Amino acid sequence: MFVNGTKVVRKCVSMVAVSSALVWSLGAGAEKIYKQDPMDYVAPDYRPALEKRKGSFGAMEFSAETLPKIREGTKSWETPFLDAPKAEAKTLPGLTGQPDVNVYVINADADASAPRPAIIHTHGGGYILGTAKASVPSMQAIAEKHNCVVVTVDYRLAPETAFPGSLYDNYAALKWVNDNAQQLGVDRDRLVVMGDSAGGGHAAMLALEARKRGEISLKAQVLIYPMLDDRTGSTAPQPDWMGYLSWSASANRFGWSSLLGVPAGSDKVPEGAVPARVENLAGLPETFIGVGSIDLFVDEDIEYARRLIRAGVSTELFVLPGGYHGFQTDVPDAPDSKRFHAAVDRALERAFTQ
Numbered sequence: 001m002f003v004n005g006t007k008v009v010r011k012c013v014s015m016v017a018v019s020s021a022l023v024w025s026l027g028a029g030a031e032k033i034y035k036q037d038p039m040d041y042v043a044p045d046y047r048p049a050l051e052k053r054k055g056s057f058g059a060m061e062f063s064a065e066t067l068p069k070i071r072e073g074t075k076s077w078e079t080p081f082l083d084a085p086k087a088e089a090k091t092l093p094g095l096t097g098q099p100d101v102n103v104y105v106i107n108a109d110a111d112a113s114a115p116r117p118a119i120i121h122t123h124g125g126g127y128i129l130g131t132a133k134a135s136v137p138s139m140q141a142i143a144e145k146h147n148c149v150v151v152t153v154d155y156r157l158a159p160e161t162a163f164p165g166s167l168y169d170n171y172a173a174l175k176w177v178n179d180n181a182q183q184l185g186v187d188r189d190r191l192v193v194m195g196d197s198a199g200g201g202h203a204a205m206l207a208l209e210a211r212k213r214g215e216i217s218l219k220a221q222v223l224i225y226p227m228l229d230d231r232t233g234s235t236a237p238q239p240d241w242m243g244y245l246s247w248s249a250s251a252n253r254f255g256w257s258s259l260l261g262v263p264a265g266s267d268k269v270p271e272g273a274v275p276a277r278v279e280n281l282a283g284l285p286e287t288f289i290g291v292g293s294i295d296l297f298v299d300e301d302i303e304y305a306r307r308l309i310r311a312g313v314s315t316e317l318f319v320l321p322g323g324y325h326g327f328q329t330d331v332p333d334a335p336d337s338k339r340f341h342a343a344v345d346r347a348l349e350r351a352f353t354q
Contacts, residue, residue, distance in 0.1 A: 036241065037241075038240070038241035038244040038245050038294075039051075039245070040241075041241055041293075041294045041322060042245065042294065042322050042324060043320075043321060043322025043323060043327070043334075043336060044322075045331055045334040045335065045336060045337075046322070046323075046324070046327050046330060046331050046334065049330040049331050050245055050324070050330070061250070062126075062128075062250065062251045062254035062255070063254065064159070067128060067159075070129065071129055074125070074129050074130065074134075077130065077131075077134040078131065078133050078134045079134070079137055080137070081136050081137055081140065082137050082140040082141065082144075084140070084144070085106060085107035085140055085143050085144055086106070086107065086108075087104050087105070087106045087136050087139075087140055088104065088105050088106075088108070089102065089103075089104055090102070090103050090104070090105050091103075092172060092173060092176045093172065093176075094168065094169065094172045095168045095171065095172050095175075098165070098168045098169070098172065099156075101153065101154070101155070101169045101172045101173055102132070102153075102154040103132065103151050103152060103153050103154060103173050103176075104132050104133065104135075104136050104139075104151070104152050104154075105149070105150075105151050105184070106136065106139050106140055106143045106149065106150040106151070106152070107140070107143035107144070107148065107149050107150060108149050108183075108184040108185060108186075109149075109184075109185045110182070110183050110184065110185050111185070112185035114187075115181070115182075115185055115186055115187035115188075116147055116148050116149055116185055116186060116187060116190075117146070117148045117149070117186070117187055117190035117191070117192065117219070117351070117352040118148060118149040118150070118151065118177055118181075118184070118186040118187070118190065118191055118192070119139070119142070119143075119148060119149070119150045119151070119192045119193070119194050119222075119348075120151050120153065120170070120173055120174045120177060120191065120192070120193050120194070120203075120206070121135060121139055121150055121151065121152040121153065121193075121194050121195060121199070121203075122152070122153055122155060122170055122193070122194075122195035122198075122199040122200075122202035122203050122206070123135045123152060123153075123154075123195065123196075123198075123199045124195065124196045124197030124198050124199040124200070124227075125157070125197070125198050125199075126197065126198050126227070126247065126251060126252070126254075126255035127157065127158045127166070127198045127201070127202075127227070127255045127256070127258060127259040128157055128158050128159065128254070128255050128258050128259075129157070130157075130198075130199075131154060132152040132153055132154035132155075133154070135152045135199075136152065139152050142348070145345070146345075146348050146349070146352060148348075148352065149177075149184055149185065149186050151173055151176075151177055153169060153170050153173045154169075155169035155170050155202065156169055158255070158258035158259040159257075159258035159259075162258070162259060162260065162261040163259050163260055163261065163270050163273040164270065164272070164273070166202065166259070167202070167205050167206065167209055167272070167273075170202055170205075170206045171206060171209050171210070171213075174191070174193070174206060174210065174216060175215070175216065177191065178191065178215075178216045188216075188217075189217070189219065190219050190351065190352055191216065191217070191218050191219055192218065192219055192220045192221070192222060192285075192348065192351050192352075193206045193207055193210075193218060193220075193221045193222070193285075194221070194222040194223075194224075194348075195223065195224065195226070196224035196225060196226075197224070197225055197226070197227050197247070197297075197325065197326075198227045198255065199224075199226075200223040200224050200225060200226025200227060200228070201226050201227035201228055201275065203221050203222070203223055203226070204221060204223055204226055204228060204275040204304075205272060205273065205275060206221075207221045207284050207285060208272055208275060208278055208284070209272060211283050211284060212272070218285040219285055219286070219351045219352075220285045220286045220287065220288070220347065220348075220350070220351035221284070221285050221286075221287050221288075222287075222288045222344060222347050222348060222351070223287065223288065223289045223290070223301075224290050224291075224344065225290065225291040225292065225295050225297050225301065225325055225326075226275075226289065226291075226297065226301060226304075227252075227255070227256075227297060228274070228275045228276045228297065228300045228301065228304050229274060229275075229276035229277070229297075229300035229303075229304075230256035230257075230260060230264040230265060230266075230269060230273075230274050230276075230277075231264070231265045231276070232249070232252055232296060232297065232299070232300050233248075233249030233250070233252040233253055233264070233296065234249075234252075234253050234256075234263070234264045234265030235265035236265075236299075236300075237249070238296060238299070241294065242294055242295070242296055242298070243294075243295065243296025243297075243324075243325065245294070245324045245325075246295075246296075246324050246325035246326055247295075247296050247297075247325045247326075248296065249296065252264070252296060253265075256274075259273065260273055260274075275304065276300055276303065276304055280311070281307050281308050281311040281313060282311040282312055282313070283311075283313075284308065284311070284313050285313075286313065286314040286315070286350070286351065287305070287308050287313055287314070287315045287316070288315075288316045288318070288343070288344065288347035289301050289304065289305045289315070289316070289317050289318070290317075290318040290319075290320070290340060290343055290344060291318070291319055291320070291323070292319070292320045292321075292322070292323020292324050292325065292327050293319055293320065293321050293322060293323060294322060294323065294324050295323065295324055295325045296325060297325070298319065301317070302317065302319065305317035316343075316347060318340065318343045320336055320339070320340055322336075323336065323340070327340075328340045328341060
């Protein structure tokens, strides 16, 4: 039998020995003993949607040559803004020696009856794709639901801007919100950093940078399948079916290499660029991490949550069985998607009400 051009060998194997009759050998140069269709691991509610774009990112070859075309295709991520709450494009001063930063400010109101919590949001896209504009409608919905202000940052993308350029953009936005809290109607004691995928990685970097600088206190970090470890898919290989259906190991290597300016998985990387490589996680804000069980990032996200807990950081980890990268946006009305969204909402509510 052939699946995606690969010969499949099926044997009866004790379920005690291996799960799903699948054995993988991940040593250097080792061959796979068994291979199944990646779709076998997807939760049933998401399979029809995935069949329409099976291996969309997994089939892409990311390179300096293909990146412009891929970016052109992601323009479809931008959809019309909601009628309310108000979203306003602003240009903020960058940090000293850095360029200005473009953001969208959502639901700000200096005349609000009481200061409200605020989210500094960083969009996804593997560090190489995406825009803040594409995140505005979903951030408007969150701002409305939680009666908060949201500032989503159009940070500079790699490889045109390597680390720490994007981190400086995001910190400049955080500092602007903190310094202008009164004019925005924001409570400085309830600042949350939030992002998905690479945006989750950026949010984690931002929390580390805020701890390092000691100027601004964060209430929480809400990380949606965050991209935290450059070694995933390089020096820490993953099974082919993990990430195949969305963000793949090869895409991950390109994204991280573009950001770091050195190959993903290198012995040395810029300090503060890779959250998973930061030795001391003590003193970070309370954390929510949500991820699907067949997301390329699942192992690194679980490990980061474990290390946060060991460091004394209040941490919630939500792993959804059969969830791939971006599952909840593909089928938002699926019961598991609703459970996932509810967990994120609870994390925000905890941060905003404690």
